Amino acid sequence: MLRFRPPSFEEKASEDTIIDADTGSTVIFDCKVTALRDKTVSWIRVSEDENLELLTVDLDTHTSDFRYRVDLAGENWKLALADAKVQDSGVYCCHVSTHPPMLRRYQLTVHPPSIKMSKEAFLETGETLSLKCAILHLHPGDVVPEMHWYRGNNTTSLDEIRGGVLIETDQLTLTSHLQVARLKVEDAGNYTCSLESPVQMKATTRVHVLQG
Incomplete structure (x- = not known):
């Protein structure tokens, strides 16, 4: 019997990925997902009070902040944040719509000049x-x-x-x-x-x- 390989992150990570950035720079978040098939990939930002802000779903942008852009390069769903500001610091998540959902977390710190x-x-x-x-x-x-x-x-x-x-x-x-x-x-x-x-x-x- 033919068995389908379930979606998975290409790189295993048990802890948040730490990203440091300078004010005004462009930040790139990499999320490589293999065997995605019919599942969707979303980027979500977690605010300090734990509220969730949906940024993108697949290649569609769901935020009014024009600085965010998502691109697909092979199996890598790349989220780009242009002109980074100190207030952009926080937790970002790459979410895959499996059951239960797959989640990869990124901790961004934008340093003030x-x-x-x-x-x-x-x-x-x-x-x-x-x-x-x-x-x-x-x-x-x-x-x-x-x-x-x-x-x-x-x-x-x-x-x-x-x-x-x-x-x-x-x-x-x-x-x-x-x-x-x-x-x-x-x-x-x-x-x-x-x-x-x-x-x-x-x-x-x-x-x-x-x-x-």
């Missing part, structure tokens, strides 16, 4: 100041990141008001390196690294310049 900067610096006159600034957990998408350096309460970029200033910014890694040559006592103060777009955030460190 943050800024990291060099610590307080102590230098002497004539030396070169070197400060580094990095934006973490941010995917800028199509927006060109804009980063500037300021000193004190001045709102004009440092390289526009003083000579001997070198600023190197890598827009792919969202890092910026500031160098100020031939330090003077009046160069002491608070130095601020500022991200102007796609979001606004800044960090400040104190620089001391002693008479050499």
Whole structure:
């Protein structure tokens, strides 16, 4: 007698699949189901208060949030979430309509963007100041990141008001390196690294310049 193989997940998992993502990135959830036959595959989001939100059924989208999209690649039902936000964090489930239902859980954490900067610096006159600034957990998408350096309460970029200033910014890694040559006592103060777009955030460190 011919026996049909029941649907099953291609990869066995006894615990939630952990997914970490940066703000603004596209998150991909993979759910590989073999021998599906006439059963359906749905993607469901579980809210913090345990309410269920139906996202997709087979290739049909059932949410008004246009950032969700489902594609079928072979036996892999791929759910894509574009422009991920911190509030998208939570539990997502791949549901197969067997009896009892098959369920694969994914725990998504979308990290908020943050800024990291060099610590307080102590230098002497004539030396070169070197400060580094990095934006973490941010995917800028199509927006060109804009980063500037300021000193004190001045709102004009440092390289526009003083000579001997070198600023190197890598827009792919969202890092910026500031160098100020031939330090003077009046160069002491608070130095601020500022991200102007796609979001606004800044960090400040104190620089001391002693008479050499």
